[in-house]
Amino acid sequence: xxxxxxxxxxxxxxxxxxxxxxxxxxxxxxxxxxxxxxxxxxxxxxxxxxxxxxxxxxxxxxxxxxxxxxxxxxxxxxxxxxxxxxxxxxxxxxxxxxxxxxxxxxxxxxxxxxxxxxxxxxxxxxxxxxxxxxxxxxxxxxxxxxxxxxxxxxxxxxxxxxxxxxxxxxxxxxxxxxxxxxxxxxxxxxxxxxxxxxxxxxxxxxxxx
Amino acid sequence: xxxxxxxxxxxxxxxxxxxxxxxxxxxxxxxxxxxxxxxxxxxxxxxxxxxxxxxxxxxxxxxxxxxxxxxxxxxxxxxxxxxxxxxxxxxxxxxxxxxxxxxxxxxxxxxxxxxxxxxxxxxxxxxxxxxxxxxxxxxxxxxxxxxxxxxxxxxxxxxxxxxxxxxxxxxxxxxxxxxxxxxxxxxxxxxxxxxxxxxxxxxxxxxxx
DNA sequence: GTCTATAACCGGATAGAC
DNA sequence: GTCTATCCGGTTATAGAC
Numbered sequence: 001x002x003x004x005x006x007x008x009x010x011x012x013x014x015x016x017x018x019x020x021x022x023x024x025x026x027x028x029x030x031x032x033x034x035x036x037x038x039x040x041x042x043x044x045x046x047x048x049x050x051x052x053x054x055x056x057x058x059x060x061x062x063x064x065x066x067x068x069x070x071x072x073x074x075x076x077x078x079x080x081x082x083x084x085x086x087x088x089x090x091x092x093x094x095x096x097x098x099x100x101x102x103x104x105x106x107x108x109x110x111x112x113x114x115x116x117x118x119x120x121x122x123x124x125x126x127x128x129x130x131x132x133x134x135x136x137x138x139x140x141x142x143x144x145x146x147x148x149x150x151x152x153x154x155x156x157x158x159x160x161x162x163x164x165x166x167x168x169x170x171x172x173x174x175x176x177x178x179x180x181x182x183x184x185x186x187x188x189x190x191x192x193x194x195x196x197x198x199x200x201x202x203x204x205x206x207x208x209x
Numbered sequence: 210x211x212x213x214x215x216x217x218x219x220x221x222x223x224x225x226x227x228x229x230x231x232x233x234x235x236x237x238x239x240x241x242x243x244x245x246x247x248x249x250x251x252x253x254x255x256x257x258x259x260x261x262x263x264x265x266x267x268x269x270x271x272x273x274x275x276x277x278x279x280x281x282x283x284x285x286x287x288x289x290x291x292x293x294x295x296x297x298x299x300x301x302x303x304x305x306x307x308x309x310x311x312x313x314x315x316x317x318x319x320x321x322x323x324x325x326x327x328x329x330x331x332x333x334x335x336x337x338x339x340x341x342x343x344x345x346x347x348x349x350x351x352x353x354x355x356x357x358x359x360x361x362x363x364x365x366x367x368x369x370x371x372x373x374x375x376x377x378x379x380x381x382x383x384x385x386x387x388x389x390x391x392x393x394x395x396x397x398x399x400x401x402x403x404x405x406x407x408x409x410x411x412x413x414x415x416x417x418x
Numbered sequence: 419g420t421c422t423a424t425a426a427c428c429g430g431a432t433a434g435a436c
Numbered sequence: 437g438t439c440t441a442t443c444c445g446g447t448t449a450t451a452g453a454c
Contacts, residue, residue: 006437021318025233028430041438043431098317105314107378108307109230115382129383151384152401155373162376163368169316173324174338175360192361200405215419237448250420252449 007045010035014056019098022106023053054117060099061121067092069127072135078143079198086193089161090186101166148201156200160193216254219244223265228307231315232262263326269308270330276301278336281344287352288407295402298370299395310375357410365409369402 013034017026028049032042046052071088074081093100107114122129137150164171168180179185222243226235237258241251255261280297283290302309316323331338346359373380377389388394 022231022234022314025231025318027428038439039430040432040440044437047431049430101313101317103379104310104375105231108310109234115378118382132383149401151388152398154383155380155398156369156401156405158376159368159372160365163372164364166313167367167371169324170312171364173327174341174363179360189361189364192358192365196365196405196409199408236446238446247421248448249422249450253419256449258448 006035006037010037010042010045010052011056011059014052015060016098018053018056019060019096019102022102022109023111024109026053054113057114057117058121060096061118062124064092064096064099065121065125065127069125069131072132078139081139082197083190083194085157086161086197087190089157090165090190090193093162093165094186097165097168100162104166145201153197153201156197157193160196164189215244215246219246219251219254219261220265220268223261224269227262227265228269228305228311231311231318232320233318235262263322266323266326267330270327271333273301273305273308274330274334274336278334278340281341287348290348291406292399292403294366295370295406296399298366299374299399299402302371302374303395306374306377309371313375354410362406362410365406366402369405373398 010031014026014031016034017031021027026049028039028042031052032039035042042052046055067088071085074084076084103114119129133150133154136154140146140148140150140153172179219240223235223240225243226240230236235258237248237251240261241248244251251261255264276297280294283293285293312323328338342359342363345363349355349357349359349362381389
């Protein structure tokens, strides 16, 4: 464990506050309290709210992008690849549901900062936004599944993994609050998504033969 | 067309502002401007921001609940029922993506108002939260699909319909901005979801025989 | 009912002592 | 580097004339 620098402590506190309340809803006072300092010191280290916000996001995106792209690029056989992708996405989102929810919301509020920041993070790691789709397409082609629309495939994958996690507060209203607490929820969800996607793929393939 | 009451005009303006900015981010001044009046008059009609907020939400939920439950209760054959459900959900969310996004976000910020309001709206119409799940379960049973988990079924349905619409701003980053403008996107998405869900159902059914 | 003017408050940012 | 005290702009809400 490194000596916990105060900047790190601030960033951590700020991340919690920003991801929960959004750029506008977050309060510098709350961040200072969470970090165990006062507002003045907060401004001493990060000048403005905006700068702090961007620092936090850059760091959050960076973590997420590393994790997801690493998995996407793995050259295992198709089934293993898909299964690991699902598992990775599910776990990533489950441990940080705030980020997906936050991006979904914040991107809507006209703020141009987020897309720019995201693209910059991608570029810093040598990736292009189209890389995701071309990789999926290549894997499908190699598997003899050239007739599958990679866009629908991607939409299905993301939707099935992300939605149940970020919609948890709503779903608990319908399903009862104990539902997501069961440890086997992720496991059963993982299996369900894999089966559904795979069956969807081969169904379409049979049709076209 | 009825004489457009000023309260209706305010509620409409407030809905736009609240759904885009959230409870905290919304500004009474902006709502007043959009409604073509001034702040004082706004407070004359709705006293506080909180009251206006609740009025707007009650009305939005009411619309949504009516629309979705009506479709859920239709007693057509299974395929038609599922297909109409998908179509209805997709269109409902497509015409008002703001509401889903808003609920997803706002529910997260610890505010207890939303769940209460939602339950109250359901109760006002004589529905129980568990009604959704029991209805789905009954339809599956009637179709000889008692082995399908209604929770995963519901999760899949909601995820596949809702996610692509609310995640539009992100997806445009990956797919290019023209993708969703194509008029046939909904139609093709509608078909994709129906096929995927149906295949998923019968796949599981075959396995268990 | 509708307006103008203003009170009361909150939150980001800064000054200046230590 | 870290604190206390304060400024200043912006936001909700109200007072009071018409």
